[in-house]
Amino acid sequence: FFRPLEKIAAVLETYPRGIAGFRRYLELLETEPEIADSADARPAPALRGQIAFEQVSFGYDLERPVLRDISLEVQAGETVAFVGPSGAGKTTLLALVPRFYEPDGGRITIDGLPLDKMTLDSLRSQIGIVSQDVFLFGSTLRDNIAYGRLGASDDEILAAAAKAQLATLIETLPEGLDTLVGERGVMLSGGQKQRVAIARAFLKNPPILILDEATSALDRETEREIQAALEALAVGRTTLVIAHRLTTIRNADRIVVMENGQMREAGAHHELISQGGLYARLAS
Ligand code: ATP
Secondary structure (H helix, E strand, O other), X not given: OHXXXXXXXXXXXXXXXXXXXXXXXXXXHHHOOOOOOOOOOEOOOOOOOOEEEEEEEEOOEOOEXXXXXXXXXXXXXXXEEEEOOOOOOHHHHXXXXXXXXXXXXXXXXXXXXXXXXXOHHHHHOOEEEEXXXXXXXXXXXXXXXXXXXXXXXXXXXXXXXXXXXXXXXXXXXXXXXXXXXXXXXXXXXXXXXXXXXXXXXXXXXXXXXXXXXXXXXXXXHHHHHHHHHHHHHHOOOEEEEEOOOHHHHHHXXXXXXXXXXXXXXXXXXXXXXXXXXXXXXXXX
16 A cells, blocks of 8 residues: 555655745745735635635746646545646645635635635635745744734643644743744754644634645654644645645545646545556556
């Protein structure tokens, strides 16, 4: 069972990765003009998280389509892993869900509601993003975790930190949640930063999660802890993950194989293997 997945990961790893995916998300918020609420947008109700991509196409410029005719229905609570070579369009597709960009053709709905009929605030407040490039303020650990939900109490922050496997770290720091991190404070390791992002997401408690798995190598123990925290975070939420880890691909309800802006295949691991397509070829 594992061997095919190892091969797939090995093949995928041979593709060079471009600029780390979700760093762009944050940059974008700062540099590109905000997509505005449309005149008839209303605050979204509490979403269940059923997401439908209907013949979605998109390009950053007119000459070069990056996504072509993507149709996919994700059930509420489902975990879908997106795999494929660098540049296939995985990051771009998931960036359309919080409406960082607008599709050129087709549409995306959540619980049947078109994205542009919801106010951006009400949409984005129901989507958690855990990326490999975590933005930390030069402030306390408390403030950095509470960024997930401003005004959270210490008890809530500590509970979220525990779920994100940060409890031991906080206990060992003499100043606990008051420890300064970021620019002029304690430097957190890559794995610890990711756990801060996970704690933020636990606090935010959104029905929809977008995960960009780290490609950087972590030691085994950290890797295991982060994987466990992410699995716990995904429970009961619709989770779209750009997957780089074998365990993530293995545990996903469905795998979407993307190539060259198109969705080549979608299905559970065993289904894709028995279909004998691209995924199966990569695995054989
Ligand atoms: P990776 O695994 O390397 O992140 P990916 O499958 O997520 O790849 P995307 O990052 O979505 O692929 O990139 C798809 C295409 O869109 C690539 O050709 C990329 O160069 C281009 N692209 C991505 N972001 C932008 C941007 N902000 N402006 C212009 N082109 C972009």
